[in-house]
Amino acid sequence: MASAINPIIPGFAPDPSVQRIGDTFFLVNSTFHLFPGLPIYASKDLVNWTLIGNAINRQSQLSLRLSDTKLHPQEDGTVMLATGGLFAPTIRHDTRSGKTYIINTNVVHPEDNGEDIPQNFIVETDDIWSDNWSDPVYFEFLGIDPSIFWDDDGKAYICGSRGPGPMTTISLFEADLSTGEKLSEEKTVWKGTGGIYPEGPHIYKKDGLYYLLISEGGTFKEHMITIARSESIWGPYEGHEKNPILTASGTDNYVHCTGHCDIFQDSDGRWWGACLAMRMRGSRFHMGRESFLVSGNWDGEWPILDTVEVSSSHKFKTDVVKATRSGLDWLYIRDANLSDHKIEGSTIRLTPSKKDLAQWQEPVSFVGKRQRKLEGSASVSVAVPKAGSVRAGLVNYKDEHRYARIWYDNSSKSVCFEVVNNAKKINRQDQEQVADDIEELRLLIEYTEEKLVFQYEEEQGVTKTLGIVDTEELSNADFVGPVIGVFATSNDESTQDIAFTKFEIDQ
Template sequence: MKFSLAPLSLLATAVAFTPAALAQNDATTTFLNPILPGWHSDPSCTRVDDTFFCATSTFISFPGLPVYASKDLVNWKLISHAWTRESQLPGVSWNTTGQQDGMYAPTLRYHDGEFWLICEYLNVGPGIIGVLFRTTDPFDDDAWSDPLLFSPQAIDPDLFWDDDGKVYAATQGIILQELDLETGELSQPPIEIWTGTGGVWPEGPHIYKRDGYYYLLIAEGGTATDHAITIARSENIDGPYEAYEDNPILTNRDTDEYFQTVGHGDLFTDPDGNWWGLCLATRSGPEYKHYPMGREAVLFNVTWDEGEWPVLEPVRGRMEGWPLPPQDRDIPGDGPFNSDPDEYDFTADSGLPKHFVHWRVPAEGIFSTSDSGLEIVPSRNNLTGVLGSNGDDIALTGQRGLSFVGRRQTHTLFDFSVDLSFSPREVGQEAGVTVFLTQVNHIDLGLVLLESGNGSTALHLRMRAEGTGSPPPEETVALPQGWEGKPVRLHITAEDPQTYVLFASSDDGGDIVEVGTASSELVSGGNGSFVGSLLGAYATCNGGGSGTECPEGGVASFQRWRYTPVAQYVSEDESVPA
């Protein structure tokens, strides 16, 4: 279908803003969740003076382990990634097969003038690779060290310095070991200090020493709608631990709340001594069906009186609590604030923005910028690839890196668009935009060269989707006359929390060709239950060529990259303007 319509008018008619759609910090005690919207699993946080720092899981995306900084707990700036160099873990990424393997559940701590980020890379080689990065300058990617490697037996490592100088790592189970920060040696045998309250998968431990007790905060109940935070304490670090009688201290299980899967949290103080916490949550409602942004980071207040158990405020979209620090976006570094729009016009002097990520470490030379834009050399594998091919043609599996780069979807309603210049030579060469969760959960709008009869070929717009639920049929539309040889503007719009609209326009914003719609259920859970959707650009020759090389031609140039936030849902029936 071809029609004339300004792209954002699709969004303007899709949401009715309520009177409650107030500014994020309309009162010093009011804030809205999520405070780190978009895929931000397993947050861990610390504070240095007046600045808060948080890190999150990234699994097989690269660069990995983002570190965010904030002075007001509302505006969070991406300041660095701890894992940015292939040389830090040589060969590991390309030997990773699963869609949710990789960097699981970091803990970020500050001690004696240094930041320490401990994590584990799962399901490659021996199974688990423990990594401990350190830096004195968290605002610089290059300042993060090569990792100290260690060999844990379970996931989700904590890092705790006791008063006597001993350093401990607690992991899933919950087991405790001393960790040598010079050699990576773990004390043996591991000591089981608590098994939780009976929920499955006791994990995500964090230890805090306060008022003569060691408090042990953990997640249990699995990572879906039974997720919860529980706590125990002991006068000795190795136990025995007494469970709090009113566990769980934080959960939304068995409720009809919009925010579900609440769990896996960390606690910290502000400069005034007030306690706060961050944990993960999913904006799915109890039906747990549409949640394309996956597990996001949410903020809550904590009351922790001397000698008492901490009381955690239940997670909601609109929160009331301690006075927030004054709004302040004066944070060093060249990264963006997480909720800001994208407005990039790539030139030869551009680099990839700090918040852009790949699926695994990319092959060298695939991404570059020139005065023609962001140039992507196509990969033989498309975004799905040939999974489970037993290594017969590893270039088709995606393990050698996808020719894809994206940014997190951080808003319920948005418009994402790029201008694409593309002159393919061979049938099957394709470039476009995508909502990407995993290689088996994505929604693509591409410009592709196809056979059109009588031995001729022609460019077409094509929508294809893979994912949870019932993917829509492939939709193909011939490129309108007069569009050949010119940039084509490709759009993905969230029309409502359940629907993406995929369409194209000429680069002057003229007539629009709608190619199709797709449900956000396709990129909710399934094979991507731990991650969240990315919006980005890709290029592929769909299996043509041989080895790791596509046929000549097919390099795509993307200009005018825009991500425009429109609205954020804080409950199933309340949205606030972005």
């Protein structure tokens, strides 16, 4: 078994955690402000991955309304974009009970701009293939990135990054996973090696010793993985003298920002790590944080992880990531009004929302899919509305601060283009008139690693370019990645559904 293709989950796929159950590997990612949340992928060979479900797949499970993106200016003049919502999950399987658990944090941004509220919770299932996950069981923990560890005696422990940052610490306590009740006092077990934001902890036990693997240095260019060990689960933990065991910091590697790792064994006993990383071509890294596989070994006293590399083999795959059934990969923004979204095959009908993509307080009529490939295209045909002040189009979206889109504006009878990045103070627009009697408009986005090209067809076969976006314009230090989808908004009381047909995206 070997990985011929990296990233293993391309596109918007940060903070991977992996659990092997029998002969199958299961991987879960963060989703922040998008619903459904916490996608679960399955693979038997660590190469071909299938989306089998989402652990947060019912809006009744929790609310993502207060998961806006905050702008944090940095000392170097750049801006970090921090999105709330579903942070780094961990997936673990209990062989005793047969249950599979995902433990996670929903970070709530209070409307009064107070301190972030981490709502930590556990969901479980008796059958990971069923896509039937429990309602969240909440537990008290003032931090993020919780992880589960069972000791040999069956006791369950939760470790996490206790905040606020940047000098967080790693805490540990025994817990009842069925109720969330703490069964012990919470104890700080490690402060890391000195890097900022010690987080993303996982505990492993090997040869009678407890190993604590964490991330440090923040989630951008100084991201790194460090490890410590102890004879007792409660510590003291001694850091490895060769820390960090994984990082791209200080290099000019194409695959950069490597970190937030979960290590595991295959059925042959070989060791692997699943980590996040970013493909960075200079100042262009529009795809954001993706899931990569790194080989390693544990032949000595400490685990060793190899350099994370990328493969171009994705270009030869028709489907980079498959899904077990249609509809699993659709994404909505926060607490969307799902009744305003009707999807049948490649036809989508949206009831226009009163609010647009540039805000987070109210729902927006939008549905899309992750951009999986560096090079590809997306397109859709829009049935031109005949009444109301409606805007309906195609967008490459990250959050309320960053998107690039092309749409038909019924009030001006024109096709419009816009690129917005508030973190870089970018707001550029253009528009062109189209015929008053047009019935349908074809909208297209062609994309490469360097640029996004926004086009439209008023007449079949006659393609016009309205806007070009350098991917640097949408590249930031952030948490999320691009999602390509359709949207419909209105400035009046229009309730007529907008029909989008032949929605296609290279996946």
